[in-house]
Amino acid sequence: MVGNHDQERESGGVAFLDAFARLFRAQKETAPEESEAAKPIDSLLTRFDAAVSGLEQKIEESRRAMRRDGRAGATGNATVAARAEANQRLMEQAHRAILEDIEKMHAQLGTDLVGTDLVGLSTYLQRLHEVVSTGRHSRNLLPRLRYAVIARFLKEAGELALARLEVLLERAKLSWPDPTYYPPSATAEEIERSHRRRLGEVRESFLAQDLERTAERVLGIVSGWKSDYPERGSPLWQDCVLQSVAAGIRGHLVKEASDLVSRDRDLVLERAQASIGKELDAIHAAMEGGVHSLEQANRAVASSLEALDQVVPEIAWRHVQSQLGDLRSAADASDDTRA
Secondary structure, eight states, X not given: OHHHHHXXXXXXXXXXXXXHXXXXXXXXXXXXXXXXXXXXXXXXHHHHHHHHHHHXXXXXXXXXXXXXXXXXXXXXXXXXXXXXXXXXXXXHHXXXXXXXXXXXXXXHHTOOXXXXXXXXXXXXXXXXXXXXXXXXXXXXXXXXXXXXHHHHHHHHHHHXXXXXXXXXXXXXXXXXXXXXXXXTTOOHHHHHHHHHHHHHHHHXXXXXXXXHHHHHHHTTOOGXXXXXXXXXXXXXHHHHHHHHHHHHHHHHHHHHHHHHHHHTHHHHHXXXXXXXXXXXXXXXXXXXXXXXXHHHHHHHHHHHHHHHHHHHHHHHHHHHHHHHHHHHHHHHHHHHHHO
C-alpha cells in the first residue's frame, strides 16, 4: 500500500486513475453486457484522457516555443553584438582616416606637429584634465588655483591657436570650408553673411571646449558622431580637420605654458603672495569682526577664493607671456624665412 501511495505521489495522482481505468476495462471484458450506469463513467474517463492529452500537447507546444524564443533571443543578442562590433570597426577606420588627414594638414600648413606629437599631446591633455578638474569647486587653495590657472591657459591658447591657424591658412592660400547648402537663389551677400555667422559659431564652440574635448579633438575624435563620420573629403570633414589642427596648436601652447609655470612655480607663487595675503587678511578681518552664521562665513571664504581665481591666473599668464613672447617671435620669423 505504501508503494502504491508513493507511486501516486510521483505521478501526481494519474496512477490511481490508470488503475481505476484498468479495473473498469477488466470488468467490462468479463461482463456479458455493458450496464447503462457504466456509460457515464466511461465517457468521463474518455473526456479526462482527452483533456490530459490536450494539456500535454499545449505544454509541449509551449516548450517548443520557448526553445524557439531562446534561439531567437540568442540570435538577436548575437546580431546586436555583431552590429556593435561593426560600428566599432567603422569608428576606428574613421579615426584612422581623419588622423591621417590631420597630419597631412599640419604638414601642409607647417605647424611642426607630427603624428607622434599629436598622440602624446592628446594623452598629456587628458591626464592634465584628470589632475586639475577636481579642483574646480575645491575650498583647498592650491587645487583650486591649479584649475583656475590651467583654465586661463586653455582660454588664451584657444584664442592664439585660432589666430595662428588663420595666418597659416592665408599663407597656404586656403579658406575655411563651408558645409552649408545654399539654394541657387541665394545672393553672394547672403552666402557671405551666412559664412561669417557659421565661422562665429565654430569659434565659439571651439573656445568652449574643455581639456578633455580638446584632447579628443587633437586626434579628430568627435564623440557625438560615434561611427557616423561625414564623407571623407567633404566640407564637414575638412571643417573637422581644421578644428583638429587648431586643437593641436592650442594643446601645444597649453603644454608650453604649463611647463613654464611648473618650472617657475616658486617665482609665480612669490608674485601671487601679496594677493593671497590680502585675501587671507580679509578672511581674518571677517572672523575678528564676528561671524554670526555659517552662511556669512561661507560668503567670506567664497569671496576671497573667487578673487584669487582671477588674480593668480592673471599673474601666471603674464609670466607665460613674458617668457613665450620671444619664442613666438622666433617661430614667426622662422615661418617667414620658410615662406
